[in-house]
């Protein structure tokens with residue numbers, strides 16, 4: 001068996017949402033392939049410290065804010081690597097590369113360079129997942145009020161919607177889901193439907209969101225472009241990872257009216273459970289836009305909410321910005 005090599009890699013982001021890729025130089029494994037800057041973790045070093053060192057050595061920049069993000073393992077013919085990905089959210093200095101053949105600022109949904117290192121495909125997909133998910137509750141506030149809130153949130157930049165309507169009748173749920181998909185797609189947003197693969201397919205949604213009991217019962221990933229699941233503990237998160245799901249929701253961070261009597265995980269509990277997973281995890285439970293920085297520091301990809309996500313301010317950077325936005 002090959003030894004596991006720990007590698008730290010950074011998604012160095014700019015305000016416009018683009019991130020830096022480097023092309024591997026001749027004479028290395030996979031020359032000409034593109035990667036996120038980073039390198040091997042040295043003995044006694046944490047992955048975060050290794051990344052700070054590598055970014056200084058390779059690019060001449062100082063990383064100030066690192067958010068832990070994903071961990072993926074990959075078997076290459078030359079090594080079995082364990083990649084610790086961080087988002088480098090704040091950094092200073094001029095990029096002055098010492099190791100790559102070329103550098104390029106790219107956006108996940110409009111990649112103009114390639115090929116990427118084989119381990120990095122899922123990383124790019126994860127970067128396409130918006131950072132905020134609004135979960136509908138038309139059964140509680142009424143269909144018209146929910147659609148109006150959806151329109152306002154889409155206008156303010158929301159780009160990921162989960163249709164979750166346990167109390168609407170089946171025909172009402174179908175027409176509501178179709179209306180959400182129409183509006184969301186017109187705004188370039190993704191829609192997942194809670195618990196119903198057939199409804200997701202027939203209303204043209206982008207995917208399905210599995211409640212925990214469905215996740216536990218599943219033996220294979222449903223055949224839709226986006227599949228996520230609600231998780232409440234490490235076992236469920238590991239199950240979601242094993243099935244190759246694209247994201248998980250983990251909560252509740254704070255107590256919520258949806259699960260009365262259940263105490264919240266808090267950010268420490270969240271960070272412990274969400275650490276070192278191969279897919280992005282959105283934090284859920286009594287959260288609003290003001291919680292984004294705390295969520296990212298705890299390793300969350302972003303935040304999701306039933307009540308707190310429909311009042312986004314138009315100035316909030318509500319989506320993973322993309323080059324298509326003119327940046």
Ligand SMILES: Nc1nc2c([nH]c(=O)n2[C@@H]2O[C@H](COP(=O)(O)OP(=O)(O)OP(=O)(O)O)[C@@H](O)[C@H]2O)c(=O)[nH]1
Pocket residue numbers: 007008009028029030034035036037038039040074076079081083117118119120
């Ligand atoms: N930096 C970086 N490495 C990655 C990424 N994806 C990925 O599979 N890797 C793998 O992780 C390892 C990175 O190690 P490295 O950059 O320190 O070392 P290297 O193999 O280029 O050779 P070296 O030890 O002579 O510097 C390589 O096996 C590389 O293929 C990525 O996005 N960024």
